[in-house]
Amino acid sequence: MGESCKVNDFDECTVYGTCSQTCANHHGSYECSCVEGYLLQPDHKSCKAKNEPVDRPPILLIANSQNILATFLSGGPVPNITPTSTKQTTAMDFNYAEETVCWVHVGDSASQTILKCAKIPNLKGFTEEWSINISLILHRK
CATH class of the missing domain: 2.10.25.10 (Laminin)
Structure with a gap:
């Protein structure tokens, strides 16, 4: 065979x-x-x-304990994006193809941890924000 x-x-x-x-x-x-x-x-x-102008210039998203803000790599603020309010952001990621930023938002207790996401279409600001509750409480046997 x-x-x-x-x-x-x-x-x-x-x-x-x-x-x-x-x-x-x-x-x-x-x-x-x-x-x-x-x-x-x-x-x-x-x-x-690149050092040449493009339709979507590279930006840097910066998260701290109060907000997420956007800046051009030259250091200047992105004029269309007003910082979005956060609380104790512990992680953040950006999906370039979908123009979406997601971050982990920690509330007053561990049981209030939330995954938040928002669109940033054409660098025109945070829109269509949504949330997913995350349970971080682990049970030990």
Whole structure:
């Protein structure tokens, strides 16, 4: 009887740090790329901001215990984005393709921990904010 082998593909994109921005998994390999306004560096993994004007210039989102604010990489504030109010933000992430920022908002007690998300369409401010309650209470047996 004929035998065949099937080689399983490992998804390198699931490993943190494989690519600094976007990662496309291919059978047996992967490819890193950069979002608009950035250039892929010679290491083929990291991205660096371009020095030319683009439609969506790179911004930096900064979270502290009171709010999340946006600034251009030059240090100037993004004029359309008013900081959004937070309380004890402990983690934050941005989905470039969906123009969505999400953060963990801690309330007065651990049982009031909430995952909050908001759209930032075309850098015009935080819109469509929504929340998901998270239970951080672990039971020990």
